[in-house]
Amino acid sequence: MATSNILPEALPSSTVLFLLALGYIYFLVWEFGETKKIPPNAKLVKVPCFSRWAVVPARSQYYADIVRAPDKYLSSVEAANEFWQAELTLHTDEIGDNIQIPVIVNTLNKSLGSLVPLVHDEAVLAFEEAFPLDREDEEGSQDGWKSFTISRPIMSIVGRVSNKILVGLPLCRNAEYINANIDFAVQVVVMSHILLAVPTFIRNFVNKLVSPIPKRVKQITAFTQPLIDERKEQEERLGEGYEKPFDFLSWLMDAARKYNKPDRDIILRMMAVNFASIHTTSLTFTNALLTLLAHPQYIEPIREECERCVREEGWTKSAIDKMVFLDSFMKESQRVDVVAAILSNRLAVSDFTLQISSDGDTDSSEGVFIPKGTMLAGNYLDAHFAKEAWSGEDPDTFNPYRFMKIQKETGRQWNIATTSPNFLTFGHGRHACPGRYLAAQEMKLMMAYSVIKYDMKLPGAEKTPQRPKNMWIGNHCVADPRVKVLLRRRPGSIVS
Ligand code: HEM
Ligand SMILES: *[C@@H]1O[C@H](CO)[C@@H](O)[C@H](O)[C@H]1NC(C)=O
Numbered sequence: 062m063a064t065s066n067i068l069p070e071a072l073p074s075s076t077v078l079f080l081l082a083l084g085y086i087y088f089l090v091w092e093f094g095e096t097k098k099i100p101p102n103a104k105l106v107k108v109p110c111f112s113r114w115a116v117v118p119a120r121s122q123y124y125a126d127i128v129r130a131p132d133k134y135l136s137s138v139e140a141a142n143e144f145w146q147a148e149l150t151l152h153t154d155e156i157g158d159n160i161q162i163p164v165i166v167n168t169l170n171k172s173l174g175s176l177v178p179l180v181h182d183e184a185v186l187a188f189e190e191a192f193p194l195d196r197e198d199e200e201g202s203q204d205g206w207k208s209f210t211i212s213r214p215i216m217s218i219v220g221r222v223s224n225k226i227l228v229g230l231p232l233c234r235n236a237e238y239i240n241a242n243i244d245f246a247v248q249v250v251v252m253s254h255i256l257l258a259v260p261t262f263i264r265n266f267v268n269k270l271v272s273p274i275p276k277r278v279k280q281i282t283a284f285t286q287p288l289i290d291e292r293k294e295q296e297e298r299l300g301e302g303y304e305k306p307f308d309f310l311s312w313l314m315d316a317a318r319k320y321n322k323p324d325r326d327i328i329l330r331m332m333a334v335n336f337a338s339i340h341t342t343s344l345t346f347t348n349a350l351l352t353l354l355a356h357p358q359y360i361e362p363i364r365e366e367c368e369r370c371v372r373e374e375g376w377t378k379s380a381i382d383k384m385v386f387l388d389s390f391m392k393e394s395q396r397v398d399v400v401a402a403i404l405s406n407r408l409a410v411s412d413f414t415l416q417i418s419s420d421g422d423t424d425s426s427e428g429v430f431i432p433k434g435t436m437l438a439g440n441y442l443d444a445h446f447a448k449e450a451w452s453g454e455d456p457d458t459f460n461p462y463r464f465m466k467i468q469k470e471t472g473r474q475w476n477i478a479t480t481s482p483n484f485l486t487f488g489h490g491r492h493a494c495p496g497r498y499l500a501a502q503e504m505k506l507m508m509a510y511s512v513i514k515y516d517m518k519l520p521g522a523e524k525t526p527q528r529p530k531n532m533w534i535g536n537h538c539v540a541d542p543r544v545k546v547l548l549r550r551r552p553g554s555i556v557s
């Protein structure tokens with residue numbers, strides 16, 4: 062194949078407003094099947110996004126070739142700077158070296174075994190507070206059933222258990238601090254869209270004028286700085302005798318010391334990790350919960366498995382790892398309940414020829430020319446639903462046994478944290494989500510805890526239970542924040 066000429070030039074942002082309108086029309090058309098019209102030999106396809114074109118693989122397995130390309134050609138940092146306007150929203154102009162990522166990959170990930178019991182202890186209290194069930198005569202309560210809007214309470218639970226690991230007690234229980242981090246993430250998303258919608262040369266100005274983020278940084282600094290000061294002071298005073306708190310902040314402070322970073326830098330990195338953790342984990346958990354309640358026949362098998370594992374191993378990582386049906390169920394929910402159409406972007410920071418090696422086409426040796434400025438990305442809808450990729454089992458059907466079966470048939474590990482060009486919930490390649498092992502433990506634990514502690518159903522479940530539809534907001538797909546679920550405390554459950 063000759064060098065492809067299907068790629069557009071990188072578009073200047075003066076065309077942004079025009080594209081905004083055009084983009085959405087095209088986007089809708091594309092979403093409703095335009096991808097099927099791709100010529101069979103095209104390796105990459107351009108699709109309209111919020112402020113520019115993105116270029117996605119025509120076949121999902123080519124994404125492996127994209128993520129294999131060196132950072133000096135296809136950069137995930139520069140992609141985030143564009144996609145999230147991260148220099149202005151997430152302060153990557155200060156913390157773009159990402160020294161927090163090795164701390165996640167190494168120290169945090171290796172501590173998962175010790176962290177899971179802490180997550181459990183906090184989850185017990187967080188669920189109790191988020192879904193109060195005690196006063197049965199309260200409005201909305203019938204036979205012990207009580208209706209809850211679940212979206213925000215789940216975010217509070219996730220924010221609290223995540224911060225048990227990030228900053229520990231007592232700050233993880235401070236609702237104002239947790240809410241500040243939840244709201245920060247929303248502000249990043251909103252500000253990034255505002256900034257993308259205005260021409261490049263006035264972005265700094267517009268940012269100064271309207272961004273609520275500097276105030277948010279101040280607010281979160283007021284919570285975090287005293288903690289940092291206190292820890293530094295204690296360490297100085299106690300010397301060898303100082304017992305470091307077992308949390309991410311400690312590990313990050315060690316890294317910051319090594320690289321000579323100021324305290325503001327530590328605080329911004331904590332905010333960035335909260336940004337990466339809370340909404341992603343909450344949404345993914347909420348999706349799995351709603352999908353479970355829409356398939357109530359699986360509640361009992363999952364509950365039985367979880368109770369057995371907890372009885373054998375306690376609330377530990379070993380118990381969570383043994384919950385293989387829950388794992389397969391939640392992974393299938395992640396496959397079907399996609400979080401975005403296009404994500405895990407890479408920006409071409411110089412001209413580059415992409416070698417497509419993943420389809421065994423010997424004739425592709427010349428590669429596909431990618432001009433500097435091209436935004437490449439994963440095509441989540443195609444990856445998760447392509448017929449060729451999920452041969453044998455119809456990808457349009459929800460099958461919670463799918464991944465248990467694949468694992469059994471291939472002998473390859475296919476658990477909730479496994480990525481592939483056809484499973485992009487956590488991205489793929491060396492920049493795939495480093496927090497996914499933690500997120501998987503948290504989400505499985507929360508699900509196990511929910512099925513053991515509660516009877517749960519969707520409103521109107523007496524008839525056929527209908528999965529409340531997720532909402533597409535442009536590229537992103539989220540659970541409807543108004544969705545309600547009925548909960549009742551299970552008598553005699555092994556958690557009280
Ligand atoms: C269910 C929850 C989560 C989902 C769905 C998720 C998803 C993702 C995705 C799609 C990426 C981009 C990967 C790529 O570009 O190839 C990513 C990156 C990242 N995630 Fe997560 N994530 C989750 C939880 C977490 C948690 C709990 C943490 C922190 C402890 C975290 C930290 C990060 C970081 C630091 C990156 C950037 C990695 C890099 O650029 O090398 N994530 N995540
Ligand atoms: C993180 O921990 C999990 C299990 O605890 C392990 O399977 C995985 O390989 C670890 N990941 C990294 C990047 O070290």
